[in-house]
Amino acid sequence: MLAECPDLWSGSFTVCFVAGSGRCSMNPIEVYKKLPRKNCGECPQKTCMAYALALIKGDATVEECPHTDEALRKDLSEYRGKDWRNTLIDTLKNDIKHIDFNAILSRLGGIDKDGKIMIKCLGTDYFIDRNGEITTQGHINPWIKILLLHYIKTGGVGEPTGEWVSFSELKSGMVKETSFRRDCEEPLRQLLDNNREEITLMIRRLGGREIHHPSADHAWKLYALPRVPVLILYRMEDEELNEYGESHVRILFDRSADRFLDVESLVFLLEGFIHIISRR
Known part of the structure; x- marks a missing residue:
């Protein structure tokens, strides 16, 4: 079993291994040993060790390493973890499907843009549709998705007090x-x-x-x-x-x-x- 301590915005994780169970809890060093260990930088991760960690927690796919063959990819796929953030995002998306956007728009300080709620967060405009899909001009970190969906789900009550x-x-x-x-x-x-x-x-x-x-x-x-x-x-x-x-x-x-x-x-x-x- 994995215990994760996320650096929420940078996307890096400290992964702790708890005694437990089966192959899914394999130490990343063992996964690293299976890799070509070229540290080529051709995948989204900076090093092969970072790739091993990302693979275990579900942030990387077996296809991202350009130096693996089909047999190795099949072997590595057994160690790929499921990213719990995506599970939480899916849950929040389902929750907000039942919310009347028109009722919460002014409470959240949002703006109606073609049926979507536009919310400015830390200087960036995000657009959220009724299915919980979020778009913006650049990359969207999973954590900002969680934050915005939670903001919508909470719905807000009242106005800032000035205190x-x-x-x-x-x-x-x-x-x-x-x-x-x-x-x-x-x-x-x-x-x-x-x-x-x-x-x-x-x-x-x-x-x-x-x-x-x-x-x-x-x-x-x-x-x-x-x-x-x-x-x-x-x-x-x-x-x-x-x-x-x-x-x-x-x-x-x-x-x-x-x-x-x-x-x-x-x-x-x-x-x-x-x-x-x-x-x-």
């Missing part, structure tokens, strides 16, 4: 607070410390605007989703402002954020934001 609260003040936020600080606030602090001007430019490209805030040297308001505004507060390193002299980042949400996404989805949404601006 900013910390992540821990949202429903069930205290349970995930440590993860949110580690995976969202701390990486953003490091990015701003290293290159504030460039990160500011990236935030603007995603639709964010810099605003004045009394408790921060720099503050940005960003709509990660149409009904999910985010406030980023950055306090620069200054011994007079912080007893340790360290910089500090806080990410605040509108009080209504948990009506549109649960806290796990909000963590993922902000991890996506960090991933995008770190690829500058």
Whole structure:
């Protein structure tokens, strides 16, 4: 049996092997040994080991390696895992088939485009039809599909209140607070410390605007989703402002954020934001 720890936006995975069962739980090193091990870079994976990992978790196909023959492909196909993300996407697609798009359009801040809902997420326009199919101009990561379908399924209630609260003040936020600080606030602090001007430019490209805030040297308001505004507060390193002299980042949400996404989805949404601006 495989246990997966995904880096949601980059697509990389840490794969842990649990004692258990049969061929499907084969160690990727054993799969790697079956490969030509040329590290040619001709498949979508960078190395043969990465290909072995991707094959086991269902992210790669046996046809992608150009240096395997029919016999080897048949052998490798027995180790290819099923990507559980696609199963979840199919479930969410089925769930939203029963939703009246006209009823939720304004609640989600979407726009009707020829019978599809257009939703802007982190600066990109996505189009979702009534069958849950999602299109955009570029590549769509499976995780963004899950996020958008979940946003539609939740449906939202009310409007943003204009009251900013910390992540821990949202429903069930205290349970995930440590993860949110580690995976969202701390990486953003490091990015701003290293290159504030460039990160500011990236935030603007995603639709964010810099605003004045009394408790921060720099503050940005960003709509990660149409009904999910985010406030980023950055306090620069200054011994007079912080007893340790360290910089500090806080990410605040509108009080209504948990009506549109649960806290796990909000963590993922902000991890996506960090991933995008770190690829500058």
